[in-house]
Amino acid sequence: xxxxxxxxxxxxxxxxxxxxxxxxxxxxxxxxxxxxxxxxxxxxxxxxxxxxxxxxxxxxxxxxxxxxxxxxxxxxxxxxxxxxxxxxxxxxxxxxxxxxxxxxxxxxxxxxxxxxxxxxxxxxxxxxxxxxxxxxxxxxxxxxxxxxxxxxxxxxxxxxxxxxxxxxxxxxxxxxxxxxxxxxxxxxxxxxxxxxxxxxx
Numbered sequence: 001x002x003x004x005x006x007x008x009x010x011x012x013x014x015x016x017x018x019x020x021x022x023x024x025x026x027x028x029x030x031x032x033x034x035x036x037x038x039x040x041x042x043x044x045x046x047x048x049x050x051x052x053x054x055x056x057x058x059x060x061x062x063x064x065x066x067x068x069x070x071x072x073x074x075x076x077x078x079x080x081x082x083x084x085x086x087x088x089x090x091x092x093x094x095x096x097x098x099x100x101x102x103x104x105x106x107x108x109x110x111x112x113x114x115x116x117x118x119x120x121x122x123x124x125x126x127x128x129x130x131x132x133x134x135x136x137x138x139x140x141x142x143x144x145x146x147x148x149x150x151x152x153x154x155x156x157x158x159x160x161x162x163x164x165x166x167x168x169x170x171x172x173x174x175x176x177x178x179x180x181x182x183x184x185x186x187x188x189x190x191x192x193x194x195x196x197x198x199x200x201x
Contacts, residue, residue, distance in 0.1 A: 001186075002050045003179045010051075013134050013170055020138040020168040027155045027166065030137040033121035036153055037136040041081070041108035043094055043192040047180045048130035050187075052115070052198050055128025070124050074114035074199035081108045081196065092197025093189075114196050130195070131176065139167045 021028055044052075060067040078092075086103040087094035094104060112118065115125040123129055139148040139155070148163055155163050184190040 002054050003047070003182050005175065005179055006047065006051060009131075009171070009175045009179060010134075012173075012175065013131055016168050016170060016172075017135055017138065020135075020166055024138050024154070024166040027158050027162070028137055029154050030151070034153070035112070035116060035121050037133065037151060038113045038116040038123070039110065041104075041111050041194045041196070042132060043104070044130045044132065044195060044198065045180055045192055046187065046189055047176065047183055048132075049193055049198040050183060051128045052125055052130065052195065055125040056199055058128075059124065066124060069117075070114055071199060073112075073116075074196050077111055077114050077196035078200045081111060084108075087191075087193075091189075092193045092200075093191040094193060096191065108194075111196070114199050131170065135168050135170055139163050140170060141167065 056067055056070060059070065078089075082089040084103075084107060085092075086100040086107060094100065113123075115123050115129070117124050123133070137151045137154050139150045141148055148167060150163060155166075
C-alpha cells in the first residue's frame with residue numbers, strides 16, 4: 001500500500017517540475033510522443049513500485065483492456081530480459097553488489113517501458129509514474145555534490161549557466177526517503193527493482 005503522504009510528495013515534485021518548465025522555456029522540448037526517456041531499463045525504489053501497482057489497479061478498474069495490455073507488455077519484457085537480470089529474477093529485486101551494479105549499466109538499454117503505449121507514444125500510467133520520469137528533461141542534480149544531468153534532446157546550445165538556472169529542486173524536504181522507509185518497514189520488502197518486474201505480477 002502506498003503511504004498516505006505519497007500524494008503530497010507527488011504534488012511537491014510536480015510543482016517543482018512546473019517551475020523548472022517555466023524557467024526552461026524553449027530549451028525544454030519534452031512532449032507527448034517523444035519516447036526518448038521511455039527506452040531502457042532503470043532502477044526504481046519500492047515507493048515508485050507501489051505507486052505504479054496502485055496505478056495499474058486503478059486502470060484495471062477504469063479500462064480493463066488497456067490495463068491488460070500494460071501487464072502483457074510487462075510480462076513479455078520480463079521474459080526477454082530475465083536471463084541477464086542482475087538481481088533476483090523471481091522477486092525482481094536488483095542485487096546491490098558492485099559487480100551487479102556495473103552490469104546494470106549495460107542491461108536492457110533498448111527495452112521499452114511496459115507502461116509506454118507503442119501506438120500513441122503516451123504513458124498508460126502517467127499519473128502514477130516514478131519520480132525519475134516526473135523530472136526527466138530539465139536539469140536534475142545527481143546526488144548532493146553531483147553534476148547536472150539533462151535530456152540530450154533538451155537544452156541544445158544552452159550555456160552551463162543557462163542550464164543551471166533551470167535546475168529542478170526535486171524533494172527539498174527529503175520527504176521521499178522517509179516515506180520509503182515507512183513503506184519498506186510495513187511491507188518487509190526493500191531494494192530497487194525495474195518497471196517490468198513491478199507490473200508483470
